[in-house]
Amino acid sequence: MSHSPNFSAQSPGRRQFLKRSAALVIAIGNTGVVSLLTLDEAEAQSLAAAPRAIGPKSLDTWLAFDKAGNVTAFFGKMDMGQGVDTAIAMVVAEELDLSVARVSVVMGDTHRTPNQGGASGSSGCRLGAIALRNAAAEARRVLVARAGEKLGVAADQLQVTNGVVQLKSDKKRSVSYRDLINEGFATDLDWNSRYGNNLTVKGIANPKAPADYHVVGKPAARKDIPGKVLATTEYCHHVTLPGMLHGRIIRPPVANAVPVSVDESSIAAWPDAKVVRKGDFIAVVAASEWHAIKAARELKVTWSETTPPFPPMEKLFEYIRQTPAASNSAKGGFGGAAYDPEPALAAIRNAARQVEAEYEVPFQSHARMGPSVGLADVKNGEALIWSDTQKPHDQRDGLAKFLGLPPDKVRVIWKPGPGSYGRSDSDEAAFEAALLSKELGVPVRVQWMRNEGHGWDPKAPACVISCKAGLDENANINGWYFHAKGFSGWDVNFNAADPRDTLVGQLTGIAKGDAHNFGAPSESYVFPNAVKFWETVPTFLAKASPLRTSHMRAPQEPQVHFAHESFIDEVAHAAGSDPVALRLRHMKDPREIAVLEAVAKLSKWKPRTAKDPKQTGSILHGRGVSVCSTFGGYVATVAEVEVDRASGRIWPRRIFVAHDCGLIINPQALRTTIEGNVVQGLSRTLYEEVRFDERNVLSVDWLTYPILDIRDAPEKIEIVTINRPDQPAGGAGEPSHVTIPAAVANAVFAATGVRVRRLPLRLDKLA
């Protein structure tokens, strides 16, 4: 691999930093591998720390010790607020026999951390921890071997206690890690030659057996919390460069209108403000952020006359039903899977009874707390970018294509942002800032405004899902049909590795891609004569659409499982079966069965049948169940709701979750992660819907896109976790989120007898 670019000459701020930095940088041979041997944590995390080349084969790429014997782990994924960095520190501490406090984690810098695929698919621990675990195990082996040489004993006579290698038989004969690392590791790992989520490395040493763990599996305080609470955490939004300009983007009033003319005199009141136009992209930049905001607000643009591109919102589901499919699960997605609905439909037609239902889910917005932000300094054939993207390495590739630079001349530094939850707007501002900086020759910071964060972020795809089942004379299922039809989850790709997937790319003339995926349930249910498939419909607008669609937390699975897990309840009701019992009869995977049984026990589930008496009183009570297995996590949820008969208000009073994600690394962070999944899930279930008219998106702030308010949060979320140290760590960032819509819908049905088949769930007042 080639040498890293020298970013040190780009700004006085960075030069100063490098002068102050005590980092000792040693280039090793012609591999371009650089190790930072005296790494100060604060400086390592600081603005544009010195680049280090990153060959996954080198152990020095993954771990660097400082002179105090503390270690920095370089992690090619990032934490989005669930404590993944702490989990990585725990895994590294475990293998090195260090305390967690002595491990710091650097995340998501294309010139300091290897490309492990960024935040993606609940894979922080599931995939990302594997390389770090193996690297740390090998580091311990190397250090203990060196200690053995120094002490003149065989390595197997030694043990390690918090970074001190000592003779098992005589603890006074010891040597510290810090005295063993002067020359770095200079050790090669086996690398599977892959980048991204599937990158893995392995040394000679095997990691510890889970039975020997003393750090992993015990609660550890999250490292990110104090900085967030004490206002010391530097977010992407905080980063500034000397001489930078502030950019604001001008969006059209009608989604597909393009600028015809721009009256620059309309912003003459702000002498520091000017217009930058490139193709159909228009921005205002100014030295003062407030001037940029005001000038962007006042700029007079004449837009093209255009036919409004969208159907009326009330026709959304009709559009999905009636529009011929653009792709389907045999052609799209990850590889495709052939299907034939006819045998299932025939079995259902010929059954004694048929159960059918259709479910509708509108567009939803990632609606991050802070809209997109990016800072770019593009000059001298290099680009330095700060971003809160989920995938800095992919974004680096996209920016390189956009700017016409070689990828190794583009450095993306990830900084924490306002959550993410999938392919949100987080990638967009960095591309816009890069274009503006390239055009103007100075650093530019682009900050989206609130209306853009809701109105122009890629949306979770709307869909209509049809389910059918056949029941025989004995109420046994003899046919099963699941058909999801919606907008593509890949209309905007989940990686920003190509500028065609950004607004500014499309506005400056790069044709949008045309990739298709949706989804179908992945649980282990076995039904006779079953078919599950999906189709996608074309997006409304081929360029820069505010209703373009992308991955949003557990991509398409909340939609898919809202339908499928609701429908299983409907079938159970029709068959006169308890919904838990019916699920258990058809499940094959023992881990799914275990979580379902665990949640039934936790919630003291009472078997329910269609014969339950109708409730009286002003508040109606009901419970519903739902199951999901995805990303290596297995979850069963029971929702207990109260419905106010007079107002129709649905309050999810208590939520019970049984959760199995294999090996649990940090039980404390796992619990708060599950709670977040649940509450965000309740918000999507009960409140969230992107509103639009024929001209544009109308959900442009928190009033027009309500989310769950704390008054409507549950009284209690009860969680039982099943730890499986014999299983690999699975995902926890998404699976429990997926169970929420159907659990609540099923509970609403149990309370009221009303089956709501559209998200967000809404009830009129009940008679």
Next chain:
Amino acid sequence: MASYSLMIDGVKREVDADADMPLLYALRGDLAHKGPKFGCGLAQCGACTVILNGVATRSCVLPVSAVGDAKIRTLDGLGTAANPHPVQAAFIAEEAAQCGYCTNGWIMTTVAALEKTPHASDEQIRTLLSGLKCRCGTHMAIMRAVRRASDVMTRSTADNALFTDAMQEA
């Protein structure tokens, strides 16, 4: 542009700004504060909250010219790792943050309320915090943190009151 003298966290700071520029941009910009965040600019989410003369205030819509000689408190000046405010200590103990972008608003709103009336029922806590936005769904941990802070501050107020009473009797 005019010069404004602002009293922030007990220190007088000079800011050059247009009269209509919201206080948030002074704090985030020249004054380099990390607590108050830009979330909406519409006073809808609370991420920008500061305490102005004891009242939780959305700094994203408050013109800098309207601040006058009001005393401004920010999360940046509230406490330190060695000496956190009881509300900060409670948020750390309960790990009541995910991405943490909204945390400023929840803490500053809680501080303004509990410093006046430390005791709060669970229902009062929900009402107090209503309207603040958290996208990560941290609400359960936030409620635990505010409950914890309320309990601690109620106890310490009671202790202070007892102490004061004892002093007065002596």
